[in-house]
Amino acid sequence: MTQDEVRDRLLRALAVPTQPTSDFDLNGSPPPGLGARPAGVLAAFHADGRLVLTKRASGLRHHPGQIALPGGKVDSDDADEVAAALREAHEEVGLDPAQVEVLGTLPAHRTVTGFSMTPVLAMIRGGFTPVPEAGEVEEAFTVPFAHIADPARYRIERRLWRGDWRSYHVAPFGPYYIWGATARVLLALATRLSA
Template sequence: MDRLTDQAYEPAGDHILNPDLPDYGEDLEQVRDAAVLIGIVDRGTEASILLTQRTAHLRSHAGQIAFPGGKIDEDDDGPVGAALREAHEEVGLESDLVEILGDLGDYYTGSGYRVVPVIATVKPPLILSPNPAEVDEVFEVPLSFLMNPENHQKKSGEFRGKTRYYYAMPFEQRYIWGVTAGILRVLYNRVYA
């Protein structure tokens, strides 16, 4: 799979804003591979990004805003296959509406995942059916909002006894933060900055 650009990138991740914390990508004994789909919906004059609100009963990241995605299974055709499968399972997105553009490289999370953000265009009209076991809601946020650095807030909180920094991109009643906002910031840095 092609990177979005020909430039080679250092792995990105939660550790970039937190140099006093270990580099999650190198210090973890076992990293789990995952992929997410950054679905850019072509709305003519305004493109948007497809996001989900996770259900409140999930064991991890309950109620948070996320890209469709998850663990890469052995049967998947790499990160692209996993991202497409998960998008279909979570929101009912049909792969024939998706055109893969490339990926952003590896993004390491503090929870032990090496995530490959797969970028694609998605053709409307979209008839989506969120899986109620995983997703409360599917929605779109304008790409212009997410790629405006004035909307990228650097926040902090307590994590394992130390101050931890992360990005947040509040939009209307939505609070986009953590890994999702971090990946969006990588998209901004690598494509738009």
Template sequence: MTIDRLRAALLAGGAAAEGIASYRGDWEVTSDAGPEDAARVLTPAAVLIALTAEAEPQLLLTKRTSTMTRHPGQIAFPGGRVDPEDDSAITAALREAEEEVSLARGQVDVLGTLERYETGTGFSILPVVGVVPTGIEYVAHAREVDEIFHVPFAHVMNPANHELRTGEWLGKARKFYVIRHGEREIWGATAGILVNLSRRLG
């Protein structure tokens, strides 16, 4: 997997993406019938899919602290809600990455974005894909981030590593993706977004 190939796939945009079965949200992983509450108001958010600039890119991920109100202890991309002072969702993703892992905005070469992804917890997430230099000294935000680590991008892009599981949430059976790497499990919206990116890359 090369950065140039990823850049080309993102720049191709909607025309090249037509016909690709990307998930529009958690609800679509479970069913193609549409969201249970189509009229619900979603909070705009953005995440940064940061890849290292090397022949075999590594994907930057975090583990959220157990004290977080939403998704405690889960593996996630750096990111969060779009604030009123952000001039775009891309700005929000870069700001959140700077706050959470001390990744300076100027160190990110933004390649493009994926389609928005809706979560069952009420967020509409814009995934922003960017490339960062190797050897960055990351610093975790003590209240929000428990751990910062990398996984091979090729591993999470391999459909053979995308496991579809079924569990119960709010009294209903739900399907969700899990991507294992060693002892870690990436799941939920983070895994769903990675599955979408894998499908975009073919």
């Protein structure tokens, strides 16, 4: 795919109306009192369609060792979720915000850990090699557009979590187990891309 084809497909996907997603889509309603702290994650695509993902450091408080889009909670200095996603991507993988063309946002995804996570779709301008921030990111890698965009790559699995069985989406890629909120957000994107 060319950069223009990737951008065009992402822009068309953003125009498809959909509802917000949630870690509770497969597991009932959120428990009473669960907050929804605002956060932003950056789905940054290279010109050839490869998506930048990270493997979070194992010592982190939230989602240790999981595969994730760069991002995090909105800080007081952030104007909004887009600003948070750009700041966090710069901190986590060294992606300069000046190198990012923001295309738009998907509806927020509510996580089981109490975040309202807004996915920001973007294109990376020019060459970029991720530099993982050691305290937050164990590894940065890319996944081809064809994997991300194919709803058939996603499936549902279950595991015991805090005494209850929970179902969740997965989209494994090679040695990387993409699951949970990241897989659900990417499945929402794949669904829009195939509409």
